[in-house]
Amino acid sequence: MYKEYTEVFKMSNLIPVRYIIPFFFLFASIYIILISYKNRLHINIGLLIYGIGLMLLSVLYIYGEVYMNIRDVYIPYNKKDYKIIEGKVENLHLGKKFKRGYDSFKVDNKKFSYESIFLLGPYGRRACDGGFIRKEGQHVKIYYIPIEYDEGVTNHIVGLFLDSDELKNLKKK
Numbered sequence: 001m002y003k004e005y006t007e008v009f010k011m012s013n014l015i016p017v018r019y020i021i022p023f024f025f026l027f028a029s030i031y032i033i034l035i036s037y038k039n040r041l042h043i044n045i046g047l048l049i050y051g052i053g054l055m056l057l058s059v060l061y062i063y064g065e066v067y068m069n070i071r072d073v074y075i076p077y078n079k080k081d082y083k084i085i086e087g088k089v090e091n092l093h094l095g096k097k098f099k100r101g102y103d104s105f106k107v108d109n110k111k112f113s114y115e116s117i118f119l120l121g122p123y124g125r126r127a128c129d130g131g132f133i134r135k136e137g138q139h140v141k142i143y144y145i146p147i148e149y150d151e152g153v154t155n156h157i158v159g160l161f162l163d164s165d166e167l168k169n170l171k172k173k
Helices: 021-038 045-078 164-172
Strands: 005-010 083-088 090-093 103-107 110-114 139-149 152-163
Touching: 005 164, 021 045, 045 139, 045 152, 083 103, 110 139, 110 152, 152 164
Parallel strands: none
Antiparallel strands: 005 152, 083 139, 090 103, 103 110, 139 152
């Protein structure tokens, strides 16, 4: 049976601004270190330690969050190297409003889980924050990128389509 789907989410090709901020801190830390060495007779040890610490934290964050997300999600997405699944939402678990938590569900035994933290990037809008996955049995079509971590596979949603008729009913509520 053919279903007509409406696109409700498409990941942006742009790299989020939050990925650029650590580079600002990296350059600021280098500037602080250079200032502390400007007058070699009076090296400000506290400022030097602060600059080195800030630089190390920036580099760790840039590698851990920024580089890995760009490598694992943005590059494959821009190459259209994602998988597509279509089916009904099952095993839906919704997080509580005003509490940090996850919404999760399965489609054809593929688990999807996310929290409302992404400004740009993979889908991350919980039902309590106006997300589109709100009830068991919704018909969805999902573009996703599976990434293997030590804990298992995480499926990042890069495109979300809802059954057009069900979407009309969601908008009425």
